[in-house]
Amino acid sequence: MLPSLAFLAVFFAVPMFQAFGLALQAPDGTGYSLDAVRQMLSDGAFTRALGTTLLLMVAIVPVQFVIALGMAMVVNARLKGADLWLYVFALPLGISELASGIVWFSIFTEQGWLNSVLQQLGLTHQSIVFLDYQRPWLVLATIVVAEAWRATAIIMVILVSGLQGIPRDFVEAADVFGASVWQRLRHVVLPLLKPSIRVALILRTILALQVFATVVALAGGTTTVLANEAYRWYYRLRDARVAAAYASLVLLLSLVSTVGYLVTIRGDEEQLG
Amino acid sequence: MEGTRRREFPSADASGQPLGVPRTPPAITRRQALALGAGAAVVGLAGCAPSAKKAQGGGGGTLTFVSDQFQPVDEAEKMRKQILAGYDGKVNFVSSPVGPFTDRVTSQAKAGKDDIALIGGTHGDFAGFASDGLLLDLSDLAQELSDRNFNPDYLELAKLGGSQTNYIPWMQATYIMVARKEAVGLLPAGSDVQALTYDQLVSWARAVNAKQGGQKLGFPAHQDGLLKRFFQGHSYPSFTGGVNTTFSSSSAVTMWEWMRSAWAQANRQSPTYQFMQEPLQSGEVWIAWDHVARLIDALQAKPADFVAFPSPIGPKGLGFAPVVLGLGIPKSASDPEAGKKLIRYLTQPDTQATTLREVGFFPPTGRLSLPGDLNPGIRAEANTVTAQTTSPKGLPSLLPIGLKDKTEAYDDVFRTTFEAIVLKNRAIPATLQSKAKELQALFDAVQAPCWKPDPPSSGTCKVG
Numbered sequence: 001m002l003p004s005l006a007f008l009a010v011f012f013a014v015p016m017f018q019a020f021g022l023a024l025q026a027p028d029g030t031g032y033s034l035d036a037v038r039q040m041l042s043d044g045a046f047t048r049a050l051g052t053t054l055l056l057m058v059a060i061v062p063v064q065f066v067i068a069l070g071m072a073m074v075v076n077a078r079l080k081g082a083d084l085w086l087y088v089f090a091l092p093l094g095i096s097e098l099a100s101g102i103v104w105f106s107i108f109t110e111q112g113w114l115n116s117v118l119q120q121l122g123l124t125h126q127s128i129v130f131l132d133y134q135r136p137w138l139v140l141a142t143i144v145v146a147e148a149w150r151a152t153a154i155i156m157v158i159l160v161s162g163l164q165g166i167p168r169d170f171v172e173a174a175d176v177f178g179a180s181v182w183q184r185l186r187h188v189v190l191p192l193l194k195p196s197i198r199v200a201l202i203l204r205t206i207l208a209l210q211v212f213a214t215v216v217a218l219a220g221g222t223t224t225v226l227a228n229e230a231y232r233w234y235y236r237l238r239d240a241r242v243a244a245a246y247a248s249l250v251l252l253l254s255l256v257s258t259v260g261y262l263v264t265i266r267g268d269e270e271q272l273g
Numbered sequence: 274m275e276g277t278r279r280r281e282f283p284s285a286d287a288s289g290q291p292l293g294v295p296r297t298p299p300a301i302t303r304r305q306a307l308a309l310g311a312g313a314a315v316v317g318l319a320g321c322a323p324s325a326k327k328a329q330g331g332g333g334g335t336l337t338f339v340s341d342q343f344q345p346v347d348e349a350e351k352m353r354k355q356i357l358a359g360y361d362g363k364v365n366f367v368s369s370p371v372g373p374f375t376d377r378v379t380s381q382a383k384a385g386k387d388d389i390a391l392i393g394g395t396h397g398d399f400a401g402f403a404s405d406g407l408l409l410d411l412s413d414l415a416q417e418l419s420d421r422n423f424n425p426d427y428l429e430l431a432k433l434g435g436s437q438t439n440y441i442p443w444m445q446a447t448y449i450m451v452a453r454k455e456a457v458g459l460l461p462a463g464s465d466v467q468a469l470t471y472d473q474l475v476s477w478a479r480a481v482n483a484k485q486g487g488q489k490l491g492f493p494a495h496q497d498g499l500l501k502r503f504f505q506g507h508s509y510p511s512f513t514g515g516v517n518t519t520f521s522s523s524s525a526v527t528m529w530e531w532m533r534s535a536w537a538q539a540n541r542q543s544p545t546y547q548f549m550q551e552p553l554q555s556g557e558v559w560i561a562w563d564h565v566a567r568l569i570d571a572l573q574a575k576p577a578d579f580v581a582f583p584s585p586i587g588p589k590g591l592g593f594a595p596v597v598l599g600l601g602i603p604k605s606a607s608d609p610e611a612g613k614k615l616i617r618y619l620t621q622p623d624t625q626a627t628t629l630r631e632v633g634f635f636p637p638t639g640r641l642s643l644p645g646d647l648n649p650g651i652r653a654e655a656n657t658v659t660a661q662t663t664s665p666k667g668l669p670s671l672l673p674i675g676l677k678d679k680t681e682a683y684d685d686v687f688r689t690t691f692e693a694i695v696l697k698n699r700a701i702p703a704t705l706q707s708k709a710k711e712l713q714a715l716f717d718a719v720q721a722p723c724w725k726p727d728p729p730s731s732g733t734c735k736v737g
Contacts, residue, residue, distance in 0.1 A: 044689065110487075110542055111555040126486060132541040133696065220545035221496025222696065232496075235372050236681040 022244035036241035045224050053225045057208040059144045068155035076163040093153045101217025104146035133222040146214050151207055155200040162196025198265040206254045226250050335363040336611055340393035341374040351631040360618045382407040387607035391615050393600055399440055401677040409602040410437040414613050421620050424639040427597055440599030441616050442637035447595050449657045451568045451581050452560040456481050471531055471585045478538035481559055490539040491558030495547040499564050501687040506594025510670040511587025515727040518737040521705035529694050529701045536695050565654050569633035572650030581653045583661035590668035593661055675721040686711050712736045
């Protein structure tokens, strides 16, 4: 217990309070003020960045969750070659966010792979500009697809481990009582999977709030997110206080979502005990 | 992110000749050089009495060479594995974004730390170091390296108006245009691709789009692209004859109206383009403007498919930004001789030829002396650079000077002005007036004077 607490204190609590402290530092470095927060709120990109970040979170998390659950069930069904599926599904885990963004850029760009395929299949005659800044919804959709591909595996891995922790007798008992596949999933598997679901959702939501390189690679800056604005204020505008304010906002949103999940998804651990 | 890089160096016209005045096409060398480079300068020297540090010969350790150039991983690798490969000694080449780079050089020099042997940076970088008195005087080295045939104007600029040389010229570059050869047949009647006006460029793009479908003009409008340099060094000077003092003038309004008309012909994916060489090669874009080093892959890969040509000409001339990079040694370096040895290596003709082949930056010489076995694509680029810098309508324009840690904030104002006026269609005069206030606040914060082509200011530059 003590080592974990020490780890959390050194690598989480201290940097977190330092970030808050920096965000609340007065411009002259002495004392505290809300100056940096005010600057962030009046920044022209703030509303756009916050809106896009939340929108991405809302769009990405459910899509990924459903896909990951399906993948986890496939892996857990212990079909022939299940191990192979696990490796195939987990492949994107080894690819960095930026590399994934660049790969997806080469797919969605005007002369990219997707347009080539569509044209070869005769579905379109002229290339579609998917990454058109005038159609932000389309750009957002490409980001959701890229993110879903890149980070669904992490949820799957968590869910697979949860599924493997469910005693087989529970499922077999349901079978004996004639439960359909859906009933088994709804009344046996999902309730027992709640602790894993909770962990997966917390983790994925936090990652969605931090999304950065994929957005920059696919949208180039016209669609912006909170992490990109933190980067802009730190590296371009050279104001660590406002960058810290943005970072603190990401942190606060992460904390709020985590508490939300902890409260709304009550674990049924005792049933497994 | 990893993709960011800055490779432009402010340059200045040091000749004293009024900018924008037609020059007689000269026998290259000085004048051309001047044009190409103008500027660089500011490097500072601060204090650098040569005696301040004792030279200690060679030294067997690893040299640390810090730079804000070659940030993309492949370029940094070319620097380490190709350009520095022939150096007799170990070099730790560290490339980082301008902010952390400036912080590192400044904080270590001020703290008297001696682990940086060599700095490779832009004019703006050196300007800041100079004003803080962090650089060693390299006059002796400049004299020793007279066989390198550096552009004499660059050497003069490196003195920053004083008597000591603050940096040794390293490389030079500029921004040009490249188009696919198929597009040349669609040029408007009476226009010459080597001397296009801004209006002809838009008409040309319109003709190409009408024939091909889609939008074939391209700008590097990614947040890490160099579109900001197009405004600062090319379109603003060409339309207004200045940059900061004419920022919200009526001719600036005309320039932004032109930009809207050009953008209407531009590929809608332009905000995702960081380098124009890729969309040119794929055919997404047929006509593009960018930094020479961000076009070179297309020209090298398929020299027969592309034509390179100078930036367009506006009402006030052919505004263009020459770029000069320098090599400097911090005063705090424990072994300045080691840094000098590396400068000798980096400026020798063989190394300069490798640099040109690998990363597309030209030697900072008066006459563009190029190796004979050059790829035709690089040769085409070199010819265009020469044509642009010797154009009788040439109007060399410096890039930001002396803004210290506000340099990127200054660039950001041009990016956000573009977003507001062109992407969001906000009213031009009102936007320019509000952005002019932001610019003025930046100048006031660092008390930076104006730079060419704006007229010299007594004290802090006043944004117009």
